[in-house]
Amino acid sequence: MICPSASQLSSLALLGFGDCGWGAVLLAGFVNSLLIAIGAYALGFIIGITGAFGKLYGGPVGRDLWASYTTLVRAVPELVLILILYYAVPGLINEMLVSIGHGRIDLPQFVTGIIVLSVVQGAYQTEVLRGAIIAVPQGQIQAARAMGMSPAQVARRVIFPLMTANAVPGLGNQWLNATKDTALLAVIGFAELSKATYLASSATKAFFTFYSASMLLYLIMSLISIYFFGRIEKWARKGQRSSAR
Amino acid sequence: MTKSLLKPHRVVLIFLCVAIIAYCILALNWSWLADPEYQMLIVKGVWWAIWLTALTMGVGMMLALPIGLAQAAGPWYLSWPSRIFCTVIRGTPLLMQIWLIYYGVGSLFPSVPWIRDSSLWPLLRQGWPYAVLALTLSAAGYEAEVMRGAFRSVPHGQLEAAKAMGMPRFAILYRIWMPQALRRALTTIGGDTVLQLKATPLVSTVTIMELYGAIRKIRSDTLIIYEPLLLLAVIYMAMTGVIVMFFRWLERQTPVRLA
Numbered sequence: 001m002i003c004p005s006a007s008q009l010s011s012l013a014l015l016g017f018g019d020c021g022w023g024a025v026l027l028a029g030f031v032n033s034l035l036i037a038i039g040a041y042a043l044g045f046i047i048g049i050t051g052a053f054g055k056l057y058g059g060p061v062g063r064d065l066w067a068s069y070t071t072l073v074r075a076v077p078e079l080v081l082i083l084i085l086y087y088a089v090p091g092l093i094n095e096m097l098v099s100i101g102h103g104r105i106d107l108p109q110f111v112t113g114i115i116v117l118s119v120v121q122g123a124y125q126t127e128v129l130r131g132a133i134i135a136v137p138q139g140q141i142q143a144a145r146a147m148g149m150s151p152a153q154v155a156r157r158v159i160f161p162l163m164t165a166n167a168v169p170g171l172g173n174q175w176l177n178a179t180k181d182t183a184l185l186a187v188i189g190f191a192e193l194s195k196a197t198y199l200a201s202s203a204t205k206a207f208f209t210f211y212s213a214s215m216l217l218y219l220i221m222s223l224i225s226i227y228f229f230g231r232i233e234k235w236a237r238k239g240q241r242s243s244a245r
Numbered sequence: 246m247t248k249s250l251l252k253p254h255r256v257v258l259i260f261l262c263v264a265i266i267a268y269c270i271l272a273l274n275w276s277w278l279a280d281p282e283y284q285m286l287i288v289k290g291v292w293w294a295i296w297l298t299a300l301t302m303g304v305g306m307m308l309a310l311p312i313g314l315a316q317a318a319g320p321w322y323l324s325w326p327s328r329i330f331c332t333v334i335r336g337t338p339l340l341m342q343i344w345l346i347y348y349g350v351g352s353l354f355p356s357v358p359w360i361r362d363s364s365l366w367p368l369l370r371q372g373w374p375y376a377v378l379a380l381t382l383s384a385a386g387y388e389a390e391v392m393r394g395a396f397r398s399v400p401h402g403q404l405e406a407a408k409a410m411g412m413p414r415f416a417i418l419y420r421i422w423m424p425q426a427l428r429r430a431l432t433t434i435g436g437d438t439v440l441q442l443k444a445t446p447l448v449s450t451v452t453i454m455e456l457y458g459a460i461r462k463i464r465s466d467t468l469i470i471y472e473p474l475l476l477l478a479v480i481y482m483a484m485t486g487v488i489v490m491f492f493r494w495l496e497r498q499t500p501v502r503l504a
Contacts, residue, residue, distance in 0.1 A: 060254045075485040076478045077443035080457065084474045176336070183338035187450065194341055207352050211345035215337045222336035 011209040014200075022200040022210070029196030030217050032110075033182040036192060039114035041178045044121025045171075051126030052133055053155070066126065073123035079184050085116040086188050113185050113192075121178055128170030132163040165236035172229030176222055183218075193217065269475065277467045278476075286463065290456030291480065297455065298442045298488075301377060305384025305441075306434070310423070312385060313392025327389065334386025340447050342383060347375040347451040376448035384441055388434065395430035396422065428499055435492030439485050456480065 017023040055066040073081060090107040098104060136159055144158045186194035193214050201210040250259070277283055312330065315323040334342070354360050354369055368374060399422055407417045449458035460473045467473075 060252065061258070064255065064258055072482070075439075075482040077446050077457075077481055079446045080474065080477050080481065084471070084478065087470050087474075180338040183340045184447075186340065194338065194344070197341070198344065201348060205352070207345075207349040211341060211349050215333075215341050215345065218338060218341065219333060219336040223332075 014204060014206050014209055015213055025196050025200055026214060029191060029193040033192040036113050036182050037179045040117035040121050041175055043114060043118035044125050047118060047122025048125025048129050051122060052129035055126060055130050056133055070123045070126050073120060078120055078181055079187060081120055082116050082184055085119060086112060089115050109190050113190050117181055121174060124174050128174060129167055132167035133159060135166045136162045165233065165240060168229060168233040168236055175225055179221055273472050274469055275472060277463060277469060283463050286459035290459035293455035294442065294445045297380060297445045301380035301384050302438050302441050304381045306388055308385035309388035309392050312389035314396055316393040317396035331386050331390050334383055339383050339444055343376060343379040343447055343451060346379045347372060351375055372452040376451055376453055387437055391430050391433045392426060395426035398429055399425045431496055438488050442484055442488060
């Protein structure tokens with residue numbers, strides 16, 4: 001089908017799902033952004049939990065290594081880190097595969113994006129979780145030790161339940177950062193929401209329509225996330241004494 | 246300080262670190278650094294990053310004070326627009342904001358005849374006014390949220406005492422409320438200044454040759470992948486260190502005793 005030139009189409013037609021609309025492209029980009037954000041956030045959380053315990057109880061060497069990781073990652077712009085890792089990660093993985101006698105593989109951009117963003121997320125989540133663990137009253141941990149619990153039991157029964165409420169606001173911020181950081185992957189050419197918007201708007205010259213539309217998508221995602229993290233925090237604080245305000 | 250560095254495991258780690266740095270210096274290809282053209286690009290890029298950060302953070306802070314105050318104590322017709330502004334700025338990626346302003350606003354201007362004919366047109370054809378505007382608005386949005394909390398955290402008794410002393414409202418704001426709020430927010434503002442520095446590479450996507458843009462040009466000219474990026478990371482870390490030290494110094498200069 002031949003489309004009329006973009007200037008003759010209304011904003012709604014441009015954003016629609018018809019043959020001449022870019023709605024499907026934008027929506028696919030949005031889903032890609034969301035999937036990458038979820039993947040990076042989950043992987044970052046695993047790194048963060050490991051890092052937080054490592055930084056607090058990891059012994060002298062582990063402590064220093066984790067400290068250098070968080071300091072380095074947080075001092076370099078995300079965009080630059082993403083670029084460095086984008087070239088370094090597939091190379092490293094291939095070298096590892098070759099050294100164990102496996103053939104080289106072509107890492108999909110999607111997976112590289114998740115790994116790269118999770119390294120950034122992990123550093124910030126380490127700091128959030130470390131702060132949440134420190135905020136658990138020392139007496140609770142000592143009491144658990146005195147009851148004869150093993151370190152794993154202390155972590156599972158005392159530290160995790162008590163740190164959750166402290167960690168939720170910070171983790172919520174990090175989730176918002178994860179969704180916004182996916183926009184940076186546009187610079188390395190990954191087809192997420194920003195890249196889709198860029199393509200759609202430069203093809204049709206309807207810059208305002210497309211940028212407003214996709215910013216609205218990001219905004220809606222943020223608002224929904226803020227609402228849910230508020231609910232989670234309320235749930236996690238259940239049964240705790242509320243501080244006087 | 247030296248004692249904590251001399252623990253056995255630290256000595257080993259430092260040795261490893263030095264070894265890695267030595268390997269990077271000796272084994273990697275740094276010959277491109279000798280080219281005066283590239284040296285100039287990098288120096289100019291550092292200057293861009295510094296003045297972009299300082300200017301946008303400074304102007305953003307000036308905008309953030311009234312916006313934060315409006316949210317903390319303003320009537321609804323001031324506090325609601327401020328809150329919406331902060332939510333939109335904080336809820337959308339900075340890259341999209343820069344692109345919206347550069348491509349969106351920038352594409353409107355050529356179609357307006359009186360702007361095309363005005364003496365400002367040569368300025369508006371370049372990328373940096375849009376980048377500065379986007380970064381300033383972003384800083385204003387984030388810092389307004391910080392200032393909202395800081396204004397709220399000043400104890401009410403301080404303001405009541407000032408009122409009881411017969412101070413006019415503006416004197417209360419300038420002599421009691423704002424100084425205490427700013428002191429409380431100083432640490433956060435320092436952290437956000439580092440974030441602002443780390444946001445500046447984004448403006449290279451709208452044709453500005455700042456530090457990251459310069460490095461990108463070097464990479465595409467010389468076809469060297471890692472080395473320019475490593476140098477870039479080191480330069481940003483050094484600039485981050487300077488900002489952190491500056492704010493530590495600033496915090497020492499201001500009285501600490503908070504009521």
